[in-house]
Amino acid sequence: MARPKSEDKRNAILNAATRVFAERGLAHAPTSAISKAAGVAEGSLFSYFRTKDVLINELYCEIKRQMAEIMLAGFPDKGDVRARLEHLWNTYVDWGLANPAQRKVIGQLQTSTLVTEVSRLESERRFAAIHELAHDATTEHIALSYPKPFVAAALNALANTTIEFVELDPAHAADYRRAGFLMFWNGLSKD
Amino acid sequence: MARPKSEDKRNAILNAATRVFAERGLAHAPTSAISKAAGVAEGSLFSYFRTKDVLINELYCEIKRQMAEIMLAGFPDKGDVRARLEHLWNTYVDWGLANPAQRKVIGQLQTSTLVTEVSRLESERRFAAIHELAHDATTEHIALSYPKPFVAAALNALANTTIEFVELDPAHAADYRRAGFLMFWNGLSKD
Amino acid sequence: MARPKSEDKRNAILNAATRVFAERGLAHAPTSAISKAAGVAEGSLFSYFRTKDVLINELYCEIKRQMAEIMLAGFPDKGDVRARLEHLWNTYVDWGLANPAQRKVIGQLQTSTLVTEVSRLESERRFAAIHELAHDATTEHIALSYPKPFVAAALNALANTTIEFVELDPAHAADYRRAGFLMFWNGLSKD
Amino acid sequence: MARPKSEDKRNAILNAATRVFAERGLAHAPTSAISKAAGVAEGSLFSYFRTKDVLINELYCEIKRQMAEIMLAGFPDKGDVRARLEHLWNTYVDWGLANPAQRKVIGQLQTSTLVTEVSRLESERRFAAIHELAHDATTEHIALSYPKPFVAAALNALANTTIEFVELDPAHAADYRRAGFLMFWNGLSKD
DNA sequence: CATGAATGAGCCTTCATTCAT
DNA sequence: GATGAATGAAGGCTCATTCAT
Incomplete structure (x- = not known):
């Protein structure tokens, strides 16, 4: 071993x-x-x-790994793009709500200079794969007017915002989760 | 003296x-x-x-103040909601691109436990006023399906994402700025 | 471990x-x-x-503890009041002469604001017990025209003075020790 | 000037x-x-x-000077030894009670390494003169069984003790002042 | 391998003293 | 001469890391 x-x-x-x-x-x-x-x-x-730095970097990667794992579980391979994105959205928001400490820490680590570029790239690669999957083997072309990484980042940003609002007002969790996704989804379709 | x-x-x-x-x-x-x-x-x-903590908190407030000032300059009081939001979007994105160090630091401070609740509230108050202004005295009711603070946070999140992409690919700055706003605006304006 | x-x-x-x-x-x-x-x-x-303050306070208590221990060793439980007081006098003077650094430091600490009231009280309690012992179970009533704590303080003050003189003129140590005690004792016993 | x-x-x-x-x-x-x-x-x-050290040393000398001045005022040149000593005793105790801050500070300075030997000697000289005066031109020989400086130091030590007790219990100031002097005076007479 | 005492570089902060105004 | 901002040496304390047990 x-x-x-x-x-x-x-x-x-x-x-x-x-x-x-x-x-x-x-x-x-x-x-x-x-x-x-x-x-x-x-x-x-x-x-x-x-070292402490190693601990911090491994923690960063570990949390990201868990996140990715959860977002992948039950992924609707057969669903349309909206269903796929909504799955990612929902699993991410749910993860954040279920793991407030993890989410708080990831927030701190994301902006910290202690996390190396190597750790960041390794984790980003994992998510790139996920987002790739969200579009792969699809004939629909919605949202493609935006570059994929941009869409992914937007999803992440809006989902985080959503989670923050749910944490402030847990009673309306379901509403925010839905509203947030709508905002994201509607934003994707260029008019 | x-x-x-x-x-x-x-x-x-x-x-x-x-x-x-x-x-x-x-x-x-x-x-x-x-x-x-x-x-x-x-x-x-x-x-x-x-103390160092005081320095950090005053820096936080100072940067936020500068941001707010820039976003308020030339604000289209007479414009429609879209023009107002686009003004905020553009000034914020431009500020972020013109002041990368400030933006990096604000990012760190936002997630730091060193910035007190008092400093955060003081700064948020300033921005609340701005966002209020974005909607006030208007007869249009677009976007009101989302709570205002949520819209503000979404704008902020998407604009930051936009800035990050521009920083990676400065050649397409104008494109990203426009695309990002569109994504935001479309997210708001549909049902 | x-x-x-x-x-x-x-x-x-x-x-x-x-x-x-x-x-x-x-x-x-x-x-x-x-x-x-x-x-x-x-x-x-x-x-x-x-902290340094804790060190200072523990040092204060420790020195006082040593002093008390020495003054208690061989205490003449059966002796008359004079014998008891003389024992305290002699052991204290001898301790001071044998431990000049300790005595110098106690002198500094006694007047320092760094030593807390708690430390002082704890140490005083120890000495109160000793002085109690000096009088207890006795039928003699000499010296009772003065309050006990006053007598104790006087003994301490005169003994310190005595030690200082011995340190300046070690050849006459025994003379000073005896003379000092006489002064103290005579001061007490006359009305 | x-x-x-x-x-x-x-x-x-x-x-x-x-x-x-x-x-x-x-x-x-x-x-x-x-x-x-x-x-x-x-x-x-x-x-x-x-420098700060100079200030401290001048303060030390100044307070001692004031003390000496007060003890000399109204000195009973014609009185007997007891009257003279009692004058010194009373004026000293009264000074200490009237100037608690000064007395506290002198206490700290006395044990401080910041006060130089030069300052100490200068002040001691002044008091030596005073104590000399207490005995000069007298035919009485009480107390001469103890060396004069020892007597002076004993007076000082007991008077300080007295002051401390008066400060703790101001209602009995006069009693303590008298009792203290008695203890001192009786201590002087070798039996 | 686990433990936690020992280490010492590094940091924030204070404060006596200087000096430009 | 008076002022108080500026200085920087010095000190108390923390904490990542090592290593004896």
Whole structure:
């Protein structure tokens, strides 16, 4: 095995990091707080992640990986473009609502200089694949007046905005989710 | 009086902070680097900003203020809703393209726990006023199926996305600016 | 367990602090000088004492504790009041002569605003007990024209004066010690 | 004139220093706080006292000078030894009660390494003269079984103790003053 | 391999002192 | 001479990382 140490402990550390980052912010999250939250010794953290930066980058990739996994589950391969995009939209919004800490942390990491270009590219590649899938093997050509990555970014931006509003007003979650998608979908069709 | 505390020096520090934060990231920006970049002694920084946190918060407010000012200049009070929104869109995108460091820093600050709720509210109030203006005194009712703050956030999110794409591909700046607005506007105006 | 936090190191730091404070004065004693004198890393000092103030207060209490311990050793429970007071007098003077650094430091700490009321009260309680003992279970009523705490303070004040004179003129140590006590005792016993 | 600057301002600074030192302690008394309390500019302090250390030493000497002056006023040149000592005792205790800030500060300065040997000697000389006076031209030989400086120090120590008790219990000021002196006086007479 | 004590570079901040106005 | 802004050395403290146990 590549990693002789306990996979559980590794995950405990990643989860603890997520919690601590979400609660206290990247700037106020010493590794000692993370290891404590994870229930491991301070030194142990460094046998799973060589440096704090490595931990941060692996956390970034891991969260993105989870997101992608969820957005892919139950993907309507046979559906039309709208159905596909709506699936992505809904799964993303739902993920964000179900994982507020993760979403908060991803938000911080996205703008942080601690996450390397390599990590970003690796994750973007995963999502590019997803968005590719959203269009592949389709005869419909709606939305193609915009470049695909732009559409993907717009989906991401609007979905994040949507999630933020739902978090402020959870009672209308379903309404916002639908309204947000409509705004996105209608925006796609050039008139 | 001895030398009066110069507004210039204060601005020099804010500008230096912007540069250093943009280049090295909030996490790797010691106050010593900022004062050096500003050409003042380390101690001087603290005579203009009591603590680093205060500096960060004042920088946040200052950048937001500049943004708001630019978006308000030449605002088409007499125009229709689309003209008003397009004005906001264009001025914001242009500001972002003209001030990449500022935009990078605002991005970092927005997700940072170092910026207080007070600073955020103060700045949001300014923009709320702007968005209010975008709709006020109009008889058109397009877009009212979405709550105004949601529209504002959507504009912001899509405009940022647009700016990012222009930065990657400056040759098509005008195209992206127009396309982005169209996407936004169409998203709003359909049922 | 890894290396357990050693009591030795803690004492090394307290002793180093005593030496440095005595030599350079509270005002000119950076923690770096203390840790260096103790032979530990600068950061280690703070793992044994959370702040410099805590170190100072614990040092204060520790010295007082040592003093009290010595004054209690061999206490003549069966002796008359004079014997008891003389025991306190002699042990205190001897302690002061044997521990000049400690005495110098206690002098500085006593007048310092860095020592909290809590530390003072805790230490005073210890000595109150001792002075109580000096009078308890006795049928003699000499000296009771003065309140006990006043007598205790007077003993302390005169004993310190005595120590200072012995330090200036060590050849007559025994004479001063006896003379000082006589002055104290006569002061008490006459009306 | 040796000092072309305003004597008033100099005194204002010394008084301010006394107040600030008494309230906040030597350790927490920046020169900026002193100049502010004195109502002068930060820089001005340094045109009256070349350095902070100089200020501290001059303050020490000044307070001692005031004390000596008061103890000398109305000195019973014709009285017997007891009357003379009682005069010193009473004036000292009264001075301490009337000038709590000064007394607090002198207490701090006495144990501080910031006060130079030169300042101490200069002040001690003044008091030596006073104590000399207490015995001069007298035929009485009480108390001469103790060395004069020892007697002086004992007086000082007991008077300070007395003052402290009066401060804790001002209602019995007169009692403590008398009791303290009795203790001192009785202590002097070897039996 | 786990533990957590030990390390020391680095950071924010204070403050005595200087000096331009 | 008075002012107070400017300076920068120095200090307390944190925390990522190492390493003895």
